Amino acid sequence: MDRNxxxxxxxxxxxxxxxxxxxxxxxxxxxxxLDRNRDGCLxxxxxxxxxxxxxxxxxxxxxxxxxxxxxxxxxVECFDRAANTYDLCSRCYSSRxxxxxxxxxxDNHMLLRSKRxxxxxxxxxxxxxxxxxxxxxxxxxxxPARNRLRQxxxxxxxxITVANLITLCTIM
Numbered sequence: 001m002d003r004n005x006x007x008x009x010x011x012x013x014x015x016x017x018x019x020x021x022x023x024x025x026x027x028x029x030x031x032x033x034l035d036r037n038r039d040g041c042l043x044x045x046x047x048x049x050x051x052x053x054x055x056x057x058x059x060x061x062x063x064x065x066x067x068x069x070x071x072x073x074x075x076v077e078c079f080d081r082a083a084n085t086y087d088l089c090s091r092c093y094s095s096r097x098x099x100x101x102x103x104x105x106x107d108n109h110m111l112l113r114s115k116r117x118x119x120x121x122x123x124x125x126x127x128x129x130x131x132x133x134x135x136x137x138x139x140x141x142x143x144p145a146r147n148r149l150r151q152x153x154x155x156x157x158x159x160i161t162v163a164n165l166i167t168l169c170t171i172m
Contacts, residue, residue: 001047002149008041023054027065044149051153055160059085062100063092073105 001009001017009017015028034046042050059068066089073093075086092098093105106114 008043009047010041014042025060025065026054027060030067033067048152048156051156052160055157059087061089061092062086063088063098072108074108074111075100075102076104076106076111077102079111 001013003013003016011028011031014031018024018026018028031042034042034050036046037043053067059072060066061068061072068087068089071090073088073090078084078086086100086102088098088105
């Protein structure tokens with residue numbers, strides 16, 4: 001991501017990374033949300049935050065593209081039958097700023113509660129988590145700084161995997 005090796009990621013480097021690595025669905029303005037200190041570049045901790053977000057598959061509004069935080073709405077039919085969900089932020093949902101074939105949406109909390117009720121009625125006590133393998137990220141040629149960064153990301157990925165496994169064990 002840091003193409004010039006200055007240990008910081010500029011907005012243009014960020015946008016290039018998104019396009020070259022299949023993250024075109026992420027709105028480039030998300031850079032501004034990540035840049036907590038507003039210095040126009042992402043430092044190590046801010047890049048780590050981004051890495052965590054894409055690895056844990058956070059949701060994005062299908063209406064305007066913002067990262068969904070807190071309350072959001074999901075198409076019930078897509079949730080039940082499609083490979084991908086159709087999710088909307090509160091603003092897009094309430095102002096009807098979206099085009100979609102289905103009309104039944106529930107907020108994320110109510111959707112989870114309704115699925116829990118359906119599972120209990122079917123005699124299944126717990127929701128099962130599904131862990132899907134992440135898409136491989138292209139790593140540019142190694143330099144000492146990039147090697148340290150790659151090792152840190154690999155350690156973070158291992159920690160996320162372990163945390164997911166621990167969660168599975170405590171739910172079952």
